[in-house]
Amino acid sequence: MNGSLSPEQVVSAARRLITAGGLDAFSMRKLAAVLDVNPMTIYLRFESKDVLLQAVAQASLTGLRLPPPSGSWIDQVVDLAAAIKDHLVADRAMLRVHSDPARLSAGVLGAVDRGLGLMAEVGYEGAHAVESFRQLFWSAVGAALVDGTFDSLPGSRSDLTDALAAVDDHPHIHDHATHFGPVDANRLFRSTARSLAVGLAAAAPMEIPS
Amino acid sequence: MNGSLSPEQVVSAARRLITAGGLDAFSMRKLAAVLDVNPMTIYLRFESKDVLLQAVAQASLTGLRLPPPSGSWIDQVVDLAAAIKDHLVADRAMLRVHSDPARLSAGVLGAVDRGLGLMAEVGYEGAHAVESFRQLFWSAVGAALVDGTFDSLPGSRSDLTDALAAVDDHPHIHDHATHFGPVDANRLFRSTARSLAVGLAAAAPMEIPS
């Protein structure tokens, strides 16, 4: 190893390691082993594990691709939110890391621009357009963070088994017990985004374009 | 120390430690020091750090209190979502831990029951009621996870400074640049929940009750 270790090499090796083994199992020493380098050599490129992980998180945001616009206004809103969420989910292992990715990737900027455009189409202007798009954007981020947590909070069968024990206090749960199947994260997010889009459209100054 | 260390003591000390110092700084050895006990004694109560953290996460879900129902149907839906989210945010440091809290607290069950009831009020039945409530519930969980990440993804001023550099490709961002102030997480979530509620109401079989 002599001047041959670029920061990009470090980031991409770290990304591979995290995607393969998760964030918890990631360590500077393992990364050094994979790079066939002394652990301390990495510290010549990145001042700490934290700084390296931020670079990794930023790299993971760069590849967002938007689907071509098609369908009704509501369809387009839902598609956009889903694209954001899906991209974030793909790099979910790194999401927690985001404490300061000040610079945004071109992909994310494209999504922001598309979203603002959609809001403008139904008459949202200025701060209202920003506000409306933010609802969509942060819902997508939340869904991405939540993805994988599904089945560990209300909704899975095992939860309801317990709930039925407390059924005296919870008549509605009792009535709907048979309908609590497993959660399809993707389907659920799309229907949520659709409801959100309908709500945004209803409050918009203009009619929904056809 | 002789038979005097209850699992409850361990959980509540762990909770205090995590709330005060965050999950990253939490360790079994520090917990043992706070409890004035040998680190290994904790392992007689909980088989691993992971298992202990799950018990902590579950304990943190127990205290959810619902606000008294008031206002329009939409107001109530928004209030419910906000209550869930606020409670989760309060214990946000522990949220990541949830890999298997199979048993739900009474507080969460109450929220599920209230939500299903609200959906029934506008005519959602069976699986549709469950589906509609899930949109609300998981939005709240997502918002809770996201809370604190605000200002690190699109929306903060520093982001837009960068975005303006790429302005040729992003006309909508350019037009709205001055409206990207800091994000008020709480206000944003409430307006998101409101849009969601409007969307759910619009698709409901019945009229919104007054």
Add this chain to the structure above:
DNA sequence: ACCTGAACACCGTTCAAGT
């Protein structure tokens, strides 16, 4: 200038030994 080995102050957890 660039890299490294040894060392420091931590981890979670195992296990043989103590009372």
Add this chain to the structure above:
DNA sequence: ACCTGAACACCGTTCAAGT
């Protein structure tokens, strides 16, 4: 039966020393 001390196999990071 209940607890513990020493030990193992790890961490991130510092820093003096090597080339």
